[in-house]
Amino acid sequence: MSNKLRMFSRMMSTGTRVPQVCIVGAGPAGFYAAMRLTKKLANVHVDIIEKLPVPFGLIRYGVAPDHPEVKNVINQFTKVAQQDNVSFYGNITLGKDVSLPQLRQNYDAVLLTYGAEEDKVLGIQNEDANNVIAARNFVGWYNGLPSDKDLQVDLSNDTAAILGQGNVALDVARILLSPIDEIKKTDITQHALDALAESKVRNLYLIGRRGPLQVAFTIKELREQLKMKDCSTIWRESDFIGVADVVASLPRPRKRLTELMLKSLEENKLKKEDTNSKRLYPIFLRSPNKFISDKDNVLKGIELFENRLYVKGPNVEEQGCVSTNEKELLDCGLALRSIGYKSVSVDEGLELLPQGMVNNDKGRILDAHPRLAKMYVAGWLGTGPVGVILHTMGNAFQVANTMCEDISKLENSRARGGFVELKRILRNEIVDWEGWKKIDQYELEQGKKVGKPREKICDVAKMVEIAYS
Ligand code: FAD
16 A cells, blocks of 8 residues: 555544545646645645556647757646645546546545547548548657557658648647757657658648638747758748738737748748758648548648638637638648647536537536536646646636635535545556656666657556556
8 A cells, every 4th residue: 555545544544534636637737736726725635547657648748859848847746746645546547447426426526637639620531541640649659649659650752731830730840840860869759750760751831721810829839940950931922911011900929920920931032042951831821622642542632722811800810711712732642630639528427518628617517417516627628628738727726726615615525435445446557656757767767878868658558567567
């Protein structure tokens, strides 16, 4: 029995009423909520259960390998996990190893922070062609997500396209276009590094439905792209007609971003020759109509419809778009769909809104089946799959505050068994924090041997084996 479980059993036997909270999902929302709950409540025990044997969600499996500074939040989360009143239990999947009613039975409060694990699809012809890949899977592949480690990515064609113009799209573009010597110093997985070292991709199209004034990527990511060695960003002048006229009236972040695009466009015009070997082509006002594939289902190109903007509200950033009948064909051998993530329901009593999130009020889940009453949701599962870690933190803190209010009214309710009880029904090999520390140590050591900060283990069985070694 671990020290934390022992302490918990002692509290139960001495009659102290320790409210038991279960958080499902060890991503940023889960850890930030645990941080706030244990800060505000003097008397509480928080168990974080996680599908994978390892913690940190998209910090480990989403954030780009060449952005190590973003991953520093892991240090804060580690401190949270090491508190006496917090426990981490990995390798437990809600909906498979344990059900929501079972959690509700054993905990005073259950907070769902299991994120958004599916990708949105375009719903167009030939979307199943070989080498039409979800950016989500591509990101999982280069970041070592066990379920994506065997993804088949063919990088033998010199032209590729990304559908979408958000920051994930720019992450993917950077990984595809960066000089290999730059990314080999990161914690990118070896299988991705080997494939990227052989990559023939030289021209990458970044396709967006709307115009330059509506792009979803942010200035930091664009700046990074513009500074990339051996790569030019080539804008289409026709996409920027009228843009300079409205710049002055834009809100500050949008204004700075647009100015940067215009500056880059002007610099390109002055350039005498382009000696770089790779090119990123942002393309605006185009929607994919269908993927073109050959008889073997191999991707050959994308048919695009030209779009035109229409006014939707007072704000130019909110303009919508409709397709015209004008078509164009883009030849390419790889297409990455980066149009967003969506959450999934893990229990039949838990309904999701069409926007792909759980209906909630300040984190309290609404419209759930009565047996799931008094449950909470935070992070991407509650807000929808948008926003950076900072937004997720703000939301998780707010939901934890709501929970604190409710938990402080619990005094006369029946005591719950927490993980001591839950463990009786679990049949799998649970990986606790000590187990994760062993995996962590192993990965750091493997990385050191090849000059990388870490070499991730991409196989769940191997992770469990190391955790139990
Ligand atoms: P997640 O981080 O997804 O965590 C959910 C956790 O739940 C995961 O650990 C998952 O394994 C677990 N889980 C899932 N299903 C179950 C289940 N059934 N049972 C138990 N556990 C389960 N933000 C930034 O600020 N900077 C960046 O550079 C940045 N880069 C990003 C790159 C990508 C590709 C993506 C997709 C997002 C990026 N973000 C970035 C946004 C940031 O990752 C999110 O704001 C944040 O991770 C959302 O946190 P979350 O806890 O809601 O979800």
